[in-house]
Amino acid sequence: MFLSTFEKQLDAKxxxxxxxxxxxxxxxxxxxxxxxxxxxxxxxxxxxxxxFDRYLSLIEEMPFGDPTRSALEFSVLGGQAKMSFDTAGRxxxxxxxxxxxxxxxxxxxxxxxDRFQIWERGAFQAHRAAQRELAREGLAQLRTQQxxxxxxxx
Numbered sequence: 001m002f003l004s005t006f007e008k009q010l011d012a013k014x015x016x017x018x019x020x021x022x023x024x025x026x027x028x029x030x031x032x033x034x035x036x037x038x039x040x041x042x043x044x045x046x047x048x049x050x051x052f053d054r055y056l057s058l059i060e061e062m063p064f065g066d067p068t069r070s071a072l073e074f075s076v077l078g079g080q081a082k083m084s085f086d087t088a089g090r091x092x093x094x095x096x097x098x099x100x101x102x103x104x105x106x107x108x109x110x111x112x113x114d115r116f117q118i119w120e121r122g123a124f125q126a127h128r129a130a131q132r133e134l135a136r137e138g139l140a141q142l143r144t145q146q147x148x149x150x151x152x153x154x
Contacts, residue, residue: 001025002047002111007121009106014098015090016107021114023089032084033091036076037100041127042075045119051115052080093118103142 006019018033026033026048034052036044055076062069083091092106093103099118108124110117119127 001112001114002116004111005108007106008109010093010098010103014093014095014103015086016093016109016118017088017090018085019109020089022109022111023085032082035081035083035093035097036079037097038117039072039075041117042123043120043127044093044100044103045115046118047115054114 002022002025004019004021008016010016022033033046033048035044035046054087055072058077059069059072062072081094081097083093085091098104101118102123103118103120106121108121110119110124
């Protein structure tokens, strides 16, 4: 699982050192990662073959010609970039993805289990604050529902 949060710097060639913990998770026949524009947030989403297979399976469950399937194909398959690790464990982010999300110097890599995201630092901080608030509200709501269930209240 991709876990934790790492602050990194892009160099002038848009290279970033991928944390060793992340590199170990995607080792296999292709020594690198797959990235594409995230569907749920303004950042890059990445992972290994398992993530790609998960999205492909989801896409293939939908009928050909379905607008959601087409949108997923366009976003995930069409937006995909395969990046190999160099000897220092770096990848070079495509210029198009960097421009799309304002990635210039300081970036943040966030592990999300079977995938990770690459954020511009300022955008990450704002998103993290919003996600923490949403998590607090959701947890409070869940606890209220659990208490009501214990008491037999509908």
